[in-house]
Amino acid sequence: xxxxxxLRLGEVCVRVLDIDSARRxxxxxLGLLETLREQDGTTYYKxxxxxxxxxxxxxxxxxxxxxxxxxxxxxxxxxxxxxxxLQDYGVPTRAIAAGTYPRSxxxxxxxxxxxxxxxxxAIKEQVGNGMSASNPGTVPDDxxxxxxRIVRLDHCLLGGPDVAGARDLFLNVLGFNLTxxxxxxxxxxxxxxxxxxxxxxxxxxxxxxxxxxxxxxxxFLLESVNxxxxxxxxxxxxxxxxxFGPNRHGITRGATVYFFDPSGNRxxxxxxxxxxxxxxxxLIWDTSKFGNALFSQGNQxxxxxxxxxx
Amino acid sequence: MPVEPRIVDQSPAxxxxxxxxxxxxxxxxxxxxxxxxxxxxxxxxxxxVAAGRSAIPVGCRGGGCGICRVRVLAGAYASLPxxxxxxxAADEAVGIVLACRIVPQEDMTVEAYPLRRDGMATKGKxxxxxxxxxxxxxxxx
Numbered sequence: 158x159x160x161x162x163x164l165r166l167g168e169v170c171v172r173v174l175d176i177d178s179a180r181r182x183x184x185x186x187l188g189l190l191e192t193l194r195e196q197d198g199t200t201y202y203k204x205x206x207x208x209x210x211x212x213x214x215x216x217x218x219x220x221x222x223x224x225x226x227x228x229x230x231x232x233x234x235x236x237x238x239x240x241x242x243l244q245d246y247g248v249p250t251r252a253i254a255a256g257t258y259p260r261s262x263x264x265x266x267x268x269x270x271x272x273x274x275x276x277x278x279a280i281k282e283q284v285g286n287g288m289s290a291s292n293p294g295t296v297p298d299d300x301x302x303x304x305x306r307i308v309r310l311d312h313c314l315l316g317g318p319d320v321a322g323a324r325d326l327f328l329n330v331l332g333f334n335l336t337x338x339x340x341x342x343x344x345x346x347x348x349x350x351x352x353x354x355x356x357x358x359x360x361x362x363x364x365x366x367x368x369x370x371x372x373x374x375x376x377f378l379l380e381s382v383n384x385x386x387x388x389x390x391x392x393x394x395x396x397x398x399x400x401f402g403p404n405r406h407g408i409t410r411g412a413t414v415y416f417f418d419p420s421g422n423r424x425x426x427x428x429x430x431x432x433x434x435x436x437x438x439x440l441i442w443d444t445s446k447f448g449n450a451l452f453s454q455g456n457q458x459x460x461x462x463x464x465x466x467x
Numbered sequence: 468m469p470v471e472p473r474i475v476d477q478s479p480a481x482x483x484x485x486x487x488x489x490x491x492x493x494x495x496x497x498x499x500x501x502x503x504x505x506x507x508x509x510x511x512x513x514x515x516v517a518a519g520r521s522a523i524p525v526g527c528r529g530g531g532c533g534i535c536r537v538r539v540l541a542g543a544y545a546s547l548p549x550x551x552x553x554x555x556a557a558d559e560a561v562g563i564v565l566a567c568r569i570v571p572q573e574d575m576t577v578e579a580y581p582l583r584r585d586g587m588a589t590k591g592k593x594x595x596x597x598x599x600x601x602x603x604x605x606x607x608x
Contacts (some may be wrong), residue, residue, distance in 0.1 A: 174530055174548035202511040221531030352561020398528040420549065461524070467531035467550065 162332045163354040165228035166361055167209060169313055169375050172218035178419035179215045186395050187214055188304015192284065193259055205302050209281045210260050212310040221420045221467040223372035226313055227276035236279045239331065240265045246330045270326060271317025272369025307377040307389040311427055312359050314373035316366030316466045323363045324350035330423050335439045337408050339450050342443035351408065358430045360408035371466040373417060374423035381428055382412050388426045389414050390430045401462055407453040408442055422467045489571045494521035505571050510576040512566035523579050528567045531580055535566040542575030
């Protein structure tokens with residue numbers, strides 16, 4: 158068992174201005190599977206190949222953006238250990254009792270240097286991916302893989318002024334590795350940092366924004382570039398606003414389409430990239446090759462991609 | 468001798484009147500003016516894009532990012548929900564709104580009214596000390 162400590166980005170909670178149009182977007186168009194709905198409209202979804210009961214939460218609000226992100230950790234002992242390490246690092250933590258969040262064990266909550274609310278948890282009810290754990294076969298029943306054929310929640314990109322502070326917290330306290338970084342080519346300041354707790358090119362990333370606690374995007378994994386094109390076709394069919402793509406990132410080498418939910422929260426569908434190991438060198442990009450780092454087919458600097466956040 | 472193209476209109480007469488169009492006059496952040504015919508029922512920003520104009524930056528198109536912030540100088544409109552972190556209740560009361568979230572009900576005059584946003588687009592220069600403040604509200608710009 159090599160992946161220990163923090164396992165993955167397990168949950169994002171996105172604020173939406175209108176719950177009906179948001180449900181149409183995340184449920185019908187993206188094809189996520191609804192698993193729970195609360196009185197206030199808050200709705201919970203999972204992607205088909207995730208085993209936990211939810212990974213995406215949409216919550217009615219008068220503001221768009223990100224309510225919290227949450228990482229699943231290996232077990233309760235890991236949760237205690239990381240809680241202690243956060244406090245030793247000077248980060249105050251808040252204990253959240255089991256059951257406060259539906260189908261979830263206790264959580265440890267803290268605020269990132271970028272102003273975002275972040276949680277850790279070890280327990281969330283598992284509902285499976287539609288296939289048995291015994292002789293599972295390879296594909297679930299019809300209508301389980303649907304919409305944009307999203308495999309799972311992959312990562313998120315959060316915006317705030319203190320990119321280096323957030324990066325260092327993930328590296329020094331939570332045990333992540335720095336896979337790639339985009340730096341200003343004159344000052345070498347970190348403009349965007351990409352960190353991983355797994356074999357993925359990133360599990361979370363941070364980008365320079367003047368305001369704290371901004372959402373740049375949440376990203377969903379697809380199986381293939383074919384599925385990426387299929388997803389983009391659905392964006393056209395359903396008038397989903399596209400920010401940019403299809404294209405391929407220089408950073409992470411992932412093929413991508415960026416688009417918006419009806420409340421203006423950016424989503425991404427993503428496929429490809431590379432397998433990261435902890436002995437990989439950190440890849441450094443700088444603004445002398447800004448376009449190549451961002452969108453490598455055309456090497457374009459896309460203003461809306463840099464400026465638009467929720 | 469080049470052949471002059473002949474313009475032929477074989478389109479059938481419309482079965483019913485085309486949707487009403489409102490005239491929108493728009494002043495961009497750099498002070499240039501334009502006007503276009505706005506198809507009734509579309510948000511103002513979507514009408515601008517449909518008319519092939521780009522006087523206001525286009526962002527999320529869902530009321531979340533605030534990049535299409537404008538001030539309404541004349542004309543009635545219907546509003547869709549917009550993020551309170553971009554448009555306060557006080558803003559909305561004086562006609563400071565997001566162009567993607569207002570649907571013109573008659574001819575309108577609006578001006579771009581951006582939040583200051585110095586993010587990664589400035590390649591990091593001064594980004595850490597940038598603030599988000601609306602432009603000076605006093606006097607005509």
